[in-house]
Amino acid sequence: MSEQPFDPGIPLLTEVLSGPEALQQAEPVAEPEMMLPAAIEQPDWDAIEQRLTQRILHQVQGKIDHLLEERIAHVLQTALQNALIGMRGALREDLQQSLEHIVAHAVSHELGxxxxxxH
Structure with missing residues (x-):
């Protein structure tokens, strides 16, 4: 069984007390001014903050990526529609001129x- 990597943000019990003899050997905590035993450590708040920051940034980045994709797709769709509208007008004008030229030439040829x- 492999051991999990040590997480400095989770306090660990470093001494295991077993049986009544261990309780007799333990020093009673009589004075409130005594320091906390070495086994009880304060959490590493910097490490906790860093892990929390990384997790939130990862979650937000995923949402930002999704929103950017939607926004880019919308902008491209709008730009393409506008370009097609402009191209349709220009193409219609070119087609109209070509048809007028072809019809005028055909009419002239038939009249001829x-x-x-x-003579």
Missing amino acids: HLHPPQ
């Missing part, structure tokens, strides 16, 4: 067959 030039 119907009324040949007289």
Whole structure:
């Protein structure tokens, strides 16, 4: 069984008391001014803060990435629609001019067959 890596943010019990003889050997805590035993350590607040900060940043980054993708897709869709509207107008104008030219040429050609030039 592999051991879990030590997490400095979780306090550990470093001494295990077993049986009544261990209780007799333990020093009674009579004075409130005594220091806390070495086995009771304060949590490493800096490490806890760093892990919490990293976890929140990771969660927020995922949400930001999703929002950016949606926003970029919307902006691109709008830009493409505007470009297509502009292109449609320009293409319609070019097509109109081409059709007018083709029809005028066809009419002129047909009229030329119907009324040949007289010499």
